[in-house]
Amino acid sequence: MAKATDGDTAPVPQRLLAAATRLFAEQGYDRTSVQEIVEAAGVTKGALYHYFGSKEDLLQEVYARVLRLQQERLDAFADADAPVEQRLRDAAADVVVTTIENLDDASIFFRSMHHLSPEKNKQVRVERRRYHERFRALVEEGQRSGVFSTATPADLIVDYHFGSVHHLSTWYRPDGPLSRQEVADHLADLLLRALRP
Template sequence: MADERPLPERLLAVATRLFAENGYEGTSVQEIVRAAGVTKGAMYHYFAAKDDLLYEIYHRLLALQTDRLRRFAGGTGPAEERLRAAAVDVIETSIAHLDELTVFFRSMHLLPAEKQKAVRAERRRYHECFRALVEEGQREGTFRPGVPADLAVNFFFGAVHQLSTWWHPDGPLDAGAVGDYYVGLYLDGLREPGDGSPGR
């Protein structure tokens, strides 16, 4: 019944859970390795520092989400529909990895400068892909042109990144419902008023 995944993955999973429960600063390396059933040396064999765990946790999630976003963005059909699908999807994967997301956005300011820079660059690539979809919708005339696209993207991801402050798996809304509501609110806000398309 032992966890059979390779040690690095096991350590990341354990660290994610503990960081989510007690905070990054509130979790000692000792606690992580104890929970993973190994010794500190084993952890430092794979991760050069505690903050490598934090970096890797979000880096992996972001790689996953970037990959998915690119699939949606590269599809066919009107920008609004691709954006809707991508936005619902990112909410669902964010909720599926809520610990990772929460931990990272609470604690990224504790990363050493160069790691912070690296993750910001990765994040920026994600942001720009999403923004391109918004801009496409504005050019198509579906979305109001007066809203700066960067601001519109930040507005949405602010809401997404704060999901863990209120969403709970035992609550009344599942991930799909949250996605539909959030994206509905968001797209209706973006949409050119009086264009007749229904708020979903």
């Protein structure tokens, strides 16, 4: 009864973000009215526009949060003290698990990114690119040291893997036959198998 996103105990900005995240994921950004968001958060428009400059700012904040989280985790795995194939496997599996744990954010991310204005979109792309490049560096490291095949450009490898992560929000169901960790292990395994020399 005291969770961080509780309907009436958490601070108003968090409640607004939580409500917006859920509604954006369920109905899409354009289909969700500001009125719905404030009702779900138990406040009114005055509160929303007190904390956020616009509906779009709300969307951008959702992005920023998930990007920060994933970047931190990737950095941790990539910097670990382990063979490169282990670090890549861990990072690849972790992004699957955290994506499944935040499927709402993921659907929003991939379905609504283009709803951001050009400037904000650019900002998100920059962050996203940093993430992509960190991941690519891992692949390239393994390719240079000979543990990964060089048959495929590292860029494409990264897009291949993130394609499957991206796709999770389309098909993964928590009540399906596979747990998060199982899916993550399978997908990481597929990546590593494809990279065998």
